[in-house]
Amino acid sequence: AVLGMNKSEIQNKLDSIINFSEIETYINTPVKRYSTGMKVRLAFSVAAHLEPEILLIDEVLAVGDASFQDKCLNKMNSISEQGRTILFVSHQLQWINELCDRCVLIQDGEIKLDGSPQIVIENYLKINHHKYNKGTLSLSGAQNEYNTGSLKISKIELLGENGKPKNEFYYKEEITVKLLIDVNSYLRNCNISVMIGDLRGKIILFSHSGSIGSFKGKIGKGKHESLTRLKSNMLPGVFSLYIGVGLDNGQSLEWLERIFDFKILKIGRNPESNYRFDTVHGSVNDNSIWEIKKAS
Known part of the structure; x- marks a missing residue:
């Protein structure tokens, strides 16, 4: 048996x-x-x-x-x-x-x-997780094994539409990822990546400074500020923030994995924008356009 x-x-x-x-x-x-x-x-x-x-x-x-x-x-x-x-x-x-x-x-x-x-x-x-905080994370004294020494991300903030740091966002609210970066030497062809992952660790959103906006990849020595505005299509749930800085040749200068956890609420800024279902399926709203009509 x-x-x-x-x-x-x-x-x-x-x-x-x-x-x-x-x-x-x-x-x-x-x-x-x-x-x-x-x-x-x-x-x-x-x-x-x-x-x-x-x-x-x-x-x-x-x-x-x-x-x-x-x-x-x-x-x-x-x-x-x-x-x-x-x-x-x-x-x-x-x-x-x-x-x-x-x-x-x-x-x-x-x-x-x-x-x-x-x-x-x-x-x-x-x-x-210390990462689930009030929208601000200081990294000035933290050590990171995935850092070459060329620069350091010293502070990360998640900002709501009112410009204030927070870790809980309305459904469909625009999210701004603010980075403070200390650069130790002049860098060419440098790009910053902002990624969002779900609880399973799967990346569901990727934004790259080299393909969006006017940033040309050149960063001089000193302190710099990066702002990435994300039109949030994420469905209600808990998500994680990943940050990467690297060169066009593939070299990674700094990598921060699941450095920040935040939440998308079921409620919107007004009743009309609330998430309307009890159960959440998936992680991202694809904004599909539906048309249903009588067949001819």
């Missing part, structure tokens, strides 16, 4: 388990020779086919490629839709947000918060 399944049940589900794990080629190899990822694939496949009333998943999606992770999520959604309970332990915020309808934040062995995924995720970011 395997985890309560008798021999006939194992035989009936064996092909499905092996196919789901995607390790058919190595199924006859001794398990002690499996990599960590292979073991997790097989373990999840077995657990997912047990048809349990309660399924405990602990950081299992930290391994495997993107397609296998998506397959695991779809399988867990399928189990959940059957009325079964899934206890999902993870630091992957996007998956928690997609999969769960209740979330518990545990810190130092104690329950700190119990509520909806959106509320708990926001509080987790505030507790564990």
Whole structure:
């Protein structure tokens, strides 16, 4: 027997388990020779086919490629839709947000918060990330291993339409990314990149000084200010800011990964501009134009 399944049940589900794990080629190899990822694939496949009333998943999606992770999520959604309970332990915020309808934040062995995924995720970011702040982040004394010494970004601000720093923005509000840059020597062909990523770490917005605006790539020695105005098409949720400065030849001068977390609210500046749906699908509003008419 395997985890309560008798021999006939194992035989009936064996092909499905092996196919789901995607390790058919190595199924006859001794398990002690499996990599960590292979073991997790097989373990999840077995657990997912047990048809349990309660399924405990602990950081299992930290391994495997993107397609296998998506397959695991779809399988867990399928189990959940059957009325079964899934206890999902993870630091992957996007998956928690997609999969769960209740979330518990545990810190130092104690329950700190119990509520909806959106509320708990926001509080987790505030507790564990200095990056979730009031719209201003000083980096003047911070060390960055991804810096060549040619320049340093000393301060970052996210500004709302009123010009004041903040970390929560109205739905469809214009966001300005303000950088203060200390340049140590004259630079030619220099470009600044501002990127926005979702909770899963996927870049959903990219803006580059070399392709937009009048900036010609020349920066003299001294202090400089960069302003990037983003017409926000982001849907409600929590996002992260990435900053890169480099040369046209591909050399990176400084790279700041997920340096800043901020939130897009469901409410707009007026009732007409509010986000109108209870559930948020995706990360970006594509501003599609729809036309529906009677066919001729």
